[in-house]
Amino acid sequence: MANMKNYEETYQNFKLEVPEYFNWATDEFDRWGKDPDKLGLWVVDDFGNETKLTFAELTKLSCKLANVFRANNIQEGDKIITILGKIPSFWVTMLASLRSGVVVSPGTGQLTAKDIQYRFDASGAVAIIVDEEMAAKVDAVAADCPTLKTKIVVGKRDGWLSFDDEISRADGNFEATKTKADDNAILYFTSGTTGMPKMTVHTHASYGIGHRITGKFWLDLTENDVHWNLSDTGWAKAAWSSFFGPWNCGATIFAHDSTGKFDGKRILEMLSDYPITTLCGPPTAYRVFVQDDLSKYNFKSLRHCVAAGEPLNPEVINVWKEATGTTIYDGYGQTETVLLVANFPCNEVKVGSMGKTSPGFYVAMIDEDGKEVPAGQEGDIAVRIKPERPVGLFKEYYNEPERTAATVRGDWYVTGDRGIRDEDGYVWFVGRADDLILSSGYRIGPFEVESALIEHDAVAESAVVASPDEVRGEIVKAFVILAPGYEGTPELVKELQNFVKNLTAPYKYPREIEFVESLPKTVSGKIRRIELRDMEKEKKLNQNK
Incomplete structure (x- = not known):
């Protein structure tokens, strides 16, 4: 039975209470450790080696690391950067930071030395925790990071403290810092499609309490679940679905510590081999999965699946459901928010829609004057923040008051995305406000064209953008990665154009198609x-010169 049984009733009555003082590690996480055998984390590597840690063990390890922070003069309010893969030390570092009031800034292993330097410059972080590979990148720029005082490596390296050695020597008792609910807790650098990354500040309450919505209502988790989120630990999605969401509900977090590239076959095998009950993955992962012969796998434990990052194509949802018996429930939010809109298990899914507004929020489509537009009309997706700011929104962009102010329009926080709400309250994603294509007076969202293209067997992935045109202003141009066994011929271009014309309004078809080997993406996997x-x-x- 789903955690939310009646959407309308829950939406009307739901409210998150925020106390004055709140420390997620002690007030939320530690309560699950009262049962000494309750499994909190289960990590499997490429060779089948497993690490299992109970909630109680994670509490003790994070207390030890918090004492390591103190011993090295890393104080409440100081900022640390952590770049760790899906290894237990990532979760221990996150917990220790929250426990000690240290502000943690996670990053992805795809960051370059220059990226790391930018993060130190922007945040003023005093410490960093990384693996051996990233440590070399840090050392390449450490001399240009004047605020960096303490370097901790998972492994061994000259000039660095060893994570394991320091923890083994540290005391396992730590009195948690008495943090206020609105104290800074996490800094996420957004992977935005334009400009330099912004530092999004979340408080102990905004993510710690706010993600109760994410974990309970969308991930549909209970303390009996084993939840696997495929996201990199460096993105905010990991906070959503590999940290706060599951552990708010007492679920076991499952992780695959893989050093190689994304391997759809391996993931499908693991879903068959391990008792994973709930899965969260990006749309690109599910698109890869459905190209396999899914009848070869046994999804005996899997009961609930979600996707986020961009809306998922109807074709993929249908193939996955046929093979696994589970519907993929779309969810929508940002680095700056918790779950804003979703298909919840108790609601009928309108395939292609992002679903309905999350309990605790009022989400609407607004115009340039900050007025709500009627159902069926496109507008900017926005969250009402007055008279009361909802729990789950970021505090600010760190040290950037102008950029923070630019997200507010009247009584609304403006997401920067465009959408349409239908008569039944379902929200349909149109695209990023800056990704819209204006062709002969038509406004065309790239996602609809990409959704149509992906339904053709020849298309593995695509990106649709505006291309300048003297007559139409802009035309729709598609960059297409072909599925194995297909060749990019003029005949295929014609075939794809006609295919799209038949699936969407004819004016939306791509007038130009270019076949490519890869697409530019942000570190969090979004197409740039x-x-x-x-x-x-x-x-x-x-061409016009």
Whole structure:
């Protein structure tokens, strides 16, 4: 039985209470450790080696690391950067930071030395915790990071403290810092499609309490679940679905510590081999899964699946349901928020829609004057923040008051995404406000065209952008990665164009198609359409000279 049984009733009555003082590690996490055998974390590597840690063991390890922080003068309010893969030390570091009032800034292993330096410059962090591979990148720029005082490595390296050695020597008792609910807790650098990354500040309450909505209502978790989120530990999605969401509900977090590239077959095998009950993955993962012969696998434990990052294509949802018996429930939110809109298990799914507004929020489509637009009309997706700011929204962009202010329009926080709400209250994603294509007076969202293309057997992935055109202003251009066994011929271009014309309004079909080997993406896996747009502008400019 789902955690939410009646959406309307829950939506009307739901309210998150926020106390003045709140420390998620002690007030939420530690209570699950009262049962000394309750499994909190289960990590499996590429060779089948397993690490299992109970909630009680994680509490003790994080108390030890908090004492290591104190011993090295890393104080409440100080900022530390952590770049660790799906290894237990990542979870221990997150817990120790919250416990001690240290502000933690997670990053992905795809960061370069230059990226790391930028993060130190922007945040003023005093310490970093990384693995041996990342430590070399840190050392390459450490001399240019004046605030960096303490370097901790998981492994061994000259000039660095050893994570395991320090923990083994540390005391396992630690009196947690008495943090206020609105004290800074986490800094996430957004992977945005434009400009330099912004530092999104979340408090102990905004993510710690706010993600109760994410874990209970969307991930549908209980303390009996084993939950697997495929996201990299460096993105905010890991806070959603690999940390706060599951552990708010007492679920066991499962993780695959893989050093290689994304391997859809391996993930499907693990879903068959391990008792994973709930799965969270990006749309690109599910698109890879459905290209396999899913009848070869046994999804005996799997009961609930979700996807986030961008809306999922109907074709993929249907194939996955046929094979596993589970519907993929879309969810929508940002680094700056918890879950804002979702398909919840108790609601009928309208395939292609992101679902309905999360309990605790009022989400609407608004116009340029901050007024709600009627059902069926496109607008900016926005969250009402007055008279009361909902729990689960970020506090600010760190040290950037102008950028923070730019997200507010009247009584609303504006997400920067465009959408339509239908008569039944379902929200349909149109695209990023800056990704919209304006062609002959039509406003075309790239996602609808990409959704149509992906339904063709020849298309593995695509990105759709505006390309300048003298007659139409802009035309729809598609960059297509072909599925194995297909060749990018003029005949296939024609076939794909006609295919899209038949699935969507004819004016939306891609007038140009370019076959490519790869697409530019942010570190969190989102397609950087801005790069493709800029490339098109440059190309058309040169053609017209």
